[in-house]
Amino acid sequence: xxxxxxxxxxxxxxxxxxxxxxxxxxxxxxxxxxxxxxxxxxxxxxxxxxxxxxxxxxxxxxxxxxxxxxxxxxxxxxxxxxxxxxxxxxxxxxxxxxxxxxxxxxxxxxxxx
Amino acid sequence: xxxxxxxxxxxxxxxxxxxxxxxxxxxxxxxxxxxxxxxxxxxxxxxxxxxxxxxxxxxxxxxxxxxxxxxxxxxxxxxxxxxxxxxxxxxxxxxxxxxxxxxxxxxxxxxxxxxxxxxxxxxxxxxxxxxxxxxxxxxxxxxxxxxxxxxxxxxxxxxxxxxxxxxxxxxxxxxxxxxxxxxxxxxxxxxxxxxxxxxxxxxxxxxxxxxxxxxxxxxxxxxxxxx
Numbered sequence: 001x002x003x004x005x006x007x008x009x010x011x012x013x014x015x016x017x018x019x020x021x022x023x024x025x026x027x028x029x030x031x032x033x034x035x036x037x038x039x040x041x042x043x044x045x046x047x048x049x050x051x052x053x054x055x056x057x058x059x060x061x062x063x064x065x066x067x068x069x070x071x072x073x074x075x076x077x078x079x080x081x082x083x084x085x086x087x088x089x090x091x092x093x094x095x096x097x098x099x100x101x102x103x104x105x106x107x108x109x110x111x112x113x
Numbered sequence: 114x115x116x117x118x119x120x121x122x123x124x125x126x127x128x129x130x131x132x133x134x135x136x137x138x139x140x141x142x143x144x145x146x147x148x149x150x151x152x153x154x155x156x157x158x159x160x161x162x163x164x165x166x167x168x169x170x171x172x173x174x175x176x177x178x179x180x181x182x183x184x185x186x187x188x189x190x191x192x193x194x195x196x197x198x199x200x201x202x203x204x205x206x207x208x209x210x211x212x213x214x215x216x217x218x219x220x221x222x223x224x225x226x227x228x229x230x231x232x233x234x235x236x237x238x239x240x241x242x243x244x245x246x247x248x249x250x251x252x253x254x255x256x257x258x259x260x261x262x263x264x265x266x267x268x269x270x271x272x273x274x275x276x277x278x279x280x281x282x283x284x285x286x287x288x289x290x291x292x293x294x295x296x297x298x299x300x301x302x303x304x305x306x307x308x309x310x311x312x313x314x315x316x317x318x319x320x321x322x323x324x325x326x327x328x329x330x331x332x333x334x335x336x337x338x339x340x
Contacts, residue, residue: 017214026207033199040177040192040339055340062335066328073210073324075317082128083136087146094157101161105168112169 017075025072032061032068145318149325152287156329159283160336163276172263174273176338179261182248195338198241199330205234206327209320216313221302224313228299231323235292242285246278254278277337284333287326294319 036058043049049057071077076084128135136143167173176191183194212227253260259274298319307313 017210019211019214022207022210022214026203029203030200033196033203036335036339037192037196058335058339062331065331069206069324069328069331073206073327074321080128080135080137083138083143083146086136087150090150091153094154094161097157097161098164101165102168105165108165108169109171113171 017072017078021072025068028068029065032065036061139314141318142314142321145321149321152325156280156283156332159276159280160332163280163336166272166276170263170270170272172265172267172269174259174261174269175264176340179249179273180245180338184244192338194241194245195334198238198245199334201234201238201241202327202330205231205238206324208234209323213313213316213320216307216316219308219313221305221308224307224316225299225302228295228302228316232292232295232299235288235295235323238288239285239292242281242288246281249274249277280333281337284326284329287329291319291323291326294322 039049039054039057044051044054076087128137134140134143138146178191180195181188181191183190183197186193208227208230212224212231215223215227249255254274254277256275256278257271259269259271261269261273263269298315301307301315302313307315
């Protein structure tokens with residue numbers, strides 16, 4: 001590998017993820033998971049939340065955890081905007097697929113009933 | 114004339130003009146990202162199939178009743194064991210980033226130390242999954258066999274177990290592959306391959322894969338154990 005390529009590989013890397021920041025992200029992930037457990041083991045059994053309302057919160061918290069893993073652990077937040085878009089934009093197809101297939105699944109249930 | 118020349122030079126210096134990576138990442142790292150994007154579609158396909166089949170069912174087994182045991186605890190402890198598994202995987206992700214961070218400082222012994230912890234974390238997760246699968250198998254659950262009743266008390270289809278074993282199995286296979294890759298990279302670290310090369314980029318590439326495995330688990334955990 002040439003010195004030029006090395007420069008490319010290490011550009012913008014230094015100082016973006018210090019040990020302190022790494023442990024900071026760890027506590028965020030652990031905290032979010034703890035909230036999910038609190039909802040599942042305390043709030044739902046006590047009837048504070050219904051399951052459907054909890055599911056919405058679970059999905060929100062899951063996406064938040066996914067953001068922290070991808071942005072900080074996988075370092076995507078510190079990459080060039082072009083690379084960020086190249087990875088994130090294709091995921092809209094997944095959103096489309098989720099809506100399409102859950103709607104379809106619901107339809108299957110109605111023809112079964 | 115001089116103005117024109119400088120304008121042309123300016124255009125030629127844009128990142129998209131060729132001759133250098135517009136993404137400013139090394140080739141192997143970019144290809145790892147594109148592989149992970151395709152793998153994200155694979156896992157989405159599996160999880161969306163699960164969603165569609167679950168939406169097509171009138172009722173579904175309650176995860177708190179199915180997953181309520183841990184080694185030494187026979188029932189009555191929902192989410193405890195999967196909580197331990199989640200913690201192990203998050204922890205091994207942290208040790209992986211610490212290995213990457215040490216790699217930036219070219220600190221060979223530190224990289225080696227954090228790689229060992231990451232490998233141990235991966236093996237611990239696989240051990241937990243082996244225990245969980247064995248436990249469920251003893252209860253009569255397997256592909257094509259579902260002993261658990263639906264939440265409303267009716268007999269459940271085998272969709273639940275088929276999807277559970279297929280999706281957690283595919284994820285577990287990724288963890289296994291990740292552990293193998295981590296071991297190979299760790300041996301290279303010990304052998305001084307990256308020291309001679311002058312950089313520890315391979316740690317970053319294998320790290321991306323490892324974090325992706327953690328990322329997939331976050332979704333599997335939510336959709337199989339919580340929802």
